[in-house]
Structures are given as structure tokens and as C-alpha cells.
Amino acid sequence: MSELERIKIAVKTLISLGIGKNQEEIGTLMGYKSKSSFSQILTNKVPIPSGFVDKLCKLDNRLEKKWIISGEGNILGNIDNPKQVYKDEKQNEIDYFKEKGIPLIPVDAMAGYGAGDVQVMEYEAERFIVPTFKGSDYLISVRGSSMYPKYNSGDIVACKHLPLDTFFQWNKVYVLDTIQGVIIKRVCKAIKEEYVTIVSDNKSYDPFELHRSDIRSIAIVIGVIRLE
Template identity: 55%
Template sequence: MNLPVDFVDRLCSLNSTISKDWIRTGNGNVLENDYNTNQSYNKDNTYNNTNESLSSGYFRSNSLPLISAETMIEYSVDNKEVAEASATQFLVPTFKGADYLITVIGSSMYPRYNNGDIVACKHLSLNTFFQWNKVYVINTEQGVLVKRICKSNNEDFVTIVSDNKEYDTFELPKSEILSIAIVTGVIRLE
């Protein structure tokens, strides 16, 4: 695709780390290495800074852990440090306010979310005010669900809805929710 030169220049002026070469050709990383701060981005766009460790500074305060479904139990017992310790950290500036990333498994939320997509999540307290019909990551004894939560006729339950019509809607007792997070963004795989 041929883009006007002034468009590329204007786009790159919005963020000095955006790679003009990547926009024009698709080659390399979407973000350029910033030689003034010794920060760089690896081929998978994870952050690397030669002057700071992964456990301190800018990276620590702005990165998001990609946690596994198995590690979600740690969030239910408020042990976030354990959950994040073994997780790969990603710097995704657009997801400010998110607490972690998790990979979508399965097709129950297709076409909104595909198997392998990565969603950004904002961890909430169990007595949260639900935003009906929003997508949440729900940790239960039977595993982690990425589902839409709707109001139930029973005050002690929520209605769990999949976007994929091949999956049935069901009622879940609020008491069976171990931890919950609202989905705030997605990284889509092709």
C-alpha cells in the first residue's frame, strides 16, 4: 500500500518510537529502538532496556503480565505478586489502567474474540457493580471464563452469555466467582 509521505510523517510525529519503515513496508518492529534511553523492542515487541532490570523502573510500573489461566487463582487470594512473578511482561501503552493480560482459549466468544487473542483486564473486587452486557474474565472453581455478564432474574446469580450462538447461556451463582476482571482491550491474532 502506498501511503502519502506527509501522512507517514504526521503519524510518526504523534509518537517518536513508531517506525516509518514498518509503516511503509511492514518490515521490522512497529516501534523503533530509542537510543537516548537505551530502551528497545524485541521482535515480538516486548520491552528491553539495557539500563534497568525487569523488576524496577519504568518497565515494572508500566508493563502488563501475561498470566495463564492456572495463575488466575492467585488473583482470587489477592496474591498478585505470585501470579505476576512467572509471567512474561509486555509493554502495551494503550492499555493503561489494565492490570494483566490473558489469552482467550476456545471459540465461545467468536466473533468478538478468537482463540489465541490476548485481552487486557482490569481486576475488580468481588462486590463490584456489574456493567451488564460487558465482557469479563471470570475465575471459577471450574476454570477461567471470558464471557459477557448479564443481569439475572435471581439477585444471587448472574447470567453468563457467549457471543457464539453455539454455546448456551447459563446462570452462575455470584458466590462461585473467585475473582473477576473487566476486559478493556484486545490484541488480535491473524
């Protein structure tokens, strides 16, 4: 993950913390007078200015500059003594900040993770504290274009683990660990009860049927961090 990608996640985190209502407001708080001048940085049209990360971290002292620059540690720290541009928090959000955060599981190591197999040690996974995703069990990056335009390759989705005998909410997006690998797809009803129909949002990919016994773990997607 590049520094720019971590900056984008930091901006999304500030929005979820209530520091700003949207990306434009975060830019205004940082001193950018126009929406385009701030967005050009996030879209890599202009280089990251000197002191940009320092200005970003001044909006809330829980943001970890070291994580943004190098990826070391966690995105949020100093959770017990927050200092913000303005403050409007609920107690349950404060309690959530004190948790360890949600692990970002690499796709290659995802197989078997939801089923309880030891694939990713706790210390190996980056962790993120995103209040909007409270209750999520893990994060995973989207690969490929099969779910475009719903999800782009590189987006990070938040997932909540479900039991294998779960009652599918038809047409919802799930992360399925299958014998063919990990897939992020819509699950729809099949003609035969022992099967489900796997559907991509990208119409270039044909739907197919998957036997329920080929599914090793199930998680429903409950949110996304989009990297513009």
C-alpha cells in the first residue's frame, strides 16, 4: 500500500470520526480553498505537498503520522486523549476506539480464515479502526473488475462472518471462501436448493451455480472504503 493510499484511508477515517462531513470539508479544514486543489492531490494529479501529512494529522491527534508515511503501526493512536478540530462523539464510539481494530486480511491468506484455520497471525495483519464498520470481523481488498461498478479493484470491503448454515439474503454481496478460491459476489437463489447462483455486477462475467458444500466460509459485506 502506497503513502497516497494510506492518506486516502486517513481522510476517510477523519470523515467517519466526524471531523468533516466529506472530502471537501477535510480539505477546507486543512486550508485548501478549492475542492479541486485538494482532490488533485488525492487523485495523484499533483505530488503530495511538503507538510501535507502534518496538516492532516493536526485535524485529529489520534491519526498516526508514522503509519501514514511508512505503514508501521496502526492508523489511530492516542485514543484516550483525543484533540480534534471539533468534537461530537458518542460513548460507544469512544469504546470502539479502545479496541484493537479490524484486521486487513491479504487475499492470498484469506482462504480458511473465516473457517477458523490459522492462516494469518494477529501480529501480521494491519488493523484499522473505522467506527462505521463496528461489528465487522475483517477487511479484505477487492481484486479484479468482476464487481464493477459496485466495487473497484483496490477497494477495501468490511466483512461480517456468518455461519455456514446462514440464510442468504438474496442479491446481497458476500465474501465466500470456496474450493475454487475466495470470491466477492452477489449470491442469488438457484433452481436447485442445494446450489446458489453466483452473480457479478460486471455483465462481462457470466453467472454460475455453486454447490453449498463447496463453500468453506461465508461473510456478508457491510461497507467499503473506496480509493478514488
